Amino acid sequence: MTIAPALDRTEPRQSAGGFATVSPWIEVTAPLGERYEEILTPAALDFLAALHDRFAHTRHDLLAARLQTRVDAANGRDPRFLHETAEIRADRSWRVAGAGPGLEDRRVEITGPTDRKMTINALNSGAKVWLADHEDATSPTWRNIVEGQLNLADALRGRLGFTSPEGKEYRVERELAETPTIVFRPRGWHLTEKHLRFHDRTGRAMHASGSLVDFGLYVFHNARRLIELGRGPYFYLPKLESHLEARLWNDVFVFAQNALGIPQGTIRATVLIETIQAAFQMEEILYELREHCAGLNAGRWDYIFSIVKTFRSRGRRWVLPDRAQITMTVPFMRAYTELLVQTAHGRGAHAIGGMSAFIPDRRDPEITERALAAVAADKRREAGDGFDGTWVAHPDLIPTARAEFDRVLGERPNQLERLREDVEVTAAQLLDIPSVGGAVTEAGVIDNIQIAIRYVESWLRGVGAAAIEHLMEDAATAEISRSQIWQWLHDNTVTAEGTRIDQTYIVQAMGEAVRGLPRFEGDRFDDAIQVFRTVALEPEFPTFLTLGAYARFL
Template identity: 75%
Template sequence: MNTPPLTTTNRVSTGSTTGTTGTSSATGNSSTTGTTTNTGSFATIEPHLEITGDLGPRYAEILTPEALVFLAELHDRFAGTRHDLLAARLRKRVDAANGRDPGFLTETAHVRRDPSWRVAGAGPGLEDRRVEITGPTDRKMAINALNSGAKVWLADQEDATSPTWANVIEGQLSLFDTVRGQLSFTSPEGRQYEVTGGPTGQTPTIVMRPRGWHLVEKNLIFVDRANRRMSASGSLVDFGLYLFHNAKRLIEDGSGPYFYLPKLESHYEARLWDDIFSHSEERLGIEYGTIRATVLIETIQAAFEMEEILYELRDHCAGLNAGRWDYIFSIIKTFRSRGRRFVFPDRKQITMTVPFMRAYTELLVSTCHRRGAYAIGGMSAFIPNRRDPEVTARALEQVAADKRREATDGFDGTWVAHPDLIPTAQAEFDAVLGEKPNQVHRTRDEVNVSAADLLDVASVGGEITESGVRDNVKIGLRYIESWLRGVGAAAIDNLMEDAATAEISRSQIWQWIHDNSVTAEGRRIEKTWVNEQVAEVFAGFERTPGDRFDDALEVFRASALEPEFPTFLTVGAYARYL
């Protein structure tokens, strides 16, 4: 992709894009059924979306004709650039596989050297983000989050949500009802759930996370001007539906439409989001700069472009987040065939205090604060078990240490995945912040992180154990089975697992096999032996009617044991099984 160097004046226009869908501009009169227009000597199709998924109760409240027109305009205008950027990702991966390490960009050094620019910063309701709770958007989990006492709810349509058609649309309905103060839920057993605001009486500010650029929504088909049919972009569907239905109501209530942006790999992808935000604000009659985004730095490529990402989104940017689990997965995926230098030990030995992870978080905090952006810490995987006091005590101890490190290092807030962890996390941030809402003023000028520091995987040390192999097999199979049943966040052995941790599990298995790694016990990790472990673990699962273990076994084998490495296990699994 011949994209121009990053400068203040040379930015992608929001008026049109050129890509695989051709040169196009929004027309404002798309249709869900499609129309034909005679233009000169040939006919063109008005871009539109077609619904192919089943329509459940109240789906029509989300999939309105007006909302579908808005989604069609977003696809008509921006889908081509999305395809070009995904192709650019592939070229970068080929470069990395061929021995070219990523680094800080020379062509954007002037942006990093310029001390004058700042990001927009927190929007209304985002001034204090010391504890954010993450979770899917089904009605029960939404109410639990809203009653948790956290400052922010990351309403997750991505890694914590299995993207079944029901989860996608009913998640939008949950958000629709939440924004209007009408969310409730009755369990099959008759238990009533209501939004009360929990211990503080104050519900969290919503920050919604759409799916990443690589994911599609197969139940909505975009038909372009050349009458070509393609699955809609999961990112544009999630973002567009939430914004269209809720932006003005959120603004009226003193908040705003806020988003977490996942899986970005370059500042060009951030530029695309910024163009989408600018277009959407104009299209919906919202003041420019109202939308605010927090970008997850969860790929090794994005780690080298943090400042450029902030710059591209500067008028819409609130901060960055250290998405630790996807970050580890990204490093394994990017350098999986590069030999021992990039081979990790057991997952539990890859802590936040190993040198390359320290470099990553130190760089994130210093980059954010230099530009007036919030730095938000990642999620500790440990969760309490209300039936086991020892497990709970151990989890709280681990979480306290993790959050103490983040607060001391300068982070302005952090994530938790369970309401019981909020008091522990908040206590550590309260100890550092006191009455201050953040510590953006702390610029960490002493931080000096090099490219070699970010790539210093070898310093992790540690070892691969046979139990580590089996743990990865077990976690991978159990999580995939849960995901196939529509549950995207799963408590497994007192750890909260989502798509990112499952990706680590299967990618480590793949890398260990292809590197001919040897366990601490002296066992060479080869496919035949791993298959034996898979069979033993699989045989030990307790089966229930309607479980998806057979399908999970196929997905795991295809993503961990075959010569070809799928970029994301969820892509093929979604296409075939959901």
């Protein structure tokens, strides 16, 4: 079934959303499930068409610029602090907008996808903020994307409920004013929504931008309701690689607020610093978003993936050890987080710490004890370093994380006054990959293969946050796993046990890893193995493992 707003293809008209639109239009090319028409209204599709008409071509230009950056890195050109924006960094007078209503205290944020059960659990969790995720923790099936929007709309109107197949009832147990503030994460600029087709002014058709679709539907349906609730439309911005990409988001915000008739500055954004390129442009990113910016987040897993991806062809000095050995205290990660806190606080922005992916096991006290001890140590370090809050993946981790931040913050909502003037981070420190040390082990190879394949299998079934060996794995951790395999293979890395990692060895290791997979009726492991071979073993390195898998399987 296909629906589209009834736009005149030649003359401007006033859309139901109150803004002028012309010939561009959005076509829905996928089946419509129950209540989908409540989200994919003619007015909402008009709004998406207007966003694409204004910003789709700039998005394409910026993605092309990423390609040149990758070529430069492969040819030995390091990321750098930009000479052309030195005046922005030197001017200490400007500040960002800061926290919007309901975002002043962010000491513990829970993350997760927007399926109905997870939405209810997040709103009942007791966290200060819920990162409602349509990116790394969500498999972008058509159902997940549209029904996620429905679930958010229902939650904000107090009509959300869920009954499990076993008959268990789930309801939001708190008043809406007492639930976590929602910060919605749309997909990154590189991702498309293939079930929506944008027809531009020339009649050319292209897949819609996942970013603009996710942002547009959420803000169109919920901005006014969020304002009524004393909060606002807040967003996490993923995968940025330059301040120009931040500028595009700012332009989108300005346009959307004008189109929807809400005050400029109502939208607030927190930017995930999760690429090495963005780490060198934190000040500029804040500057571009200063009228809408609330903070920066240390997206640690994607940051490690970005390091591997950027320097994967640089030779042995740039090869990282087993994923488990790349902790937050290795020099280049320490430099990154300290610079983030200093940069954010210097401009009045929150600094939010990284994910604790541990999953307690209520049936195994020993596993739970280890998980809580690891989370406590991680959050103690973050709070001591000046972070204003942190992420957890499971509600049972919230009390432990909160206790560490309570110990530092007390009754204060944050510690923005800690400017970390003692910190001085250089480009060399951000790029100090060779000093990590550690080793590549045969167990590390098997772990990476298993994690990547098991995660992709889950993702192909529509589950984007997968519990694997008591850790919550998402697309970012799968990316680390497969990109390390690619790097080790193409560098002919030798394991600590003395085995050279070549094609023969990886195929043998895959056989061992596959034998240990938990097969079940209806699994997608055969497809996941195909995806893994493509993204980890082929000569060309796909920039994101989900791109080809989405085009082929979802």
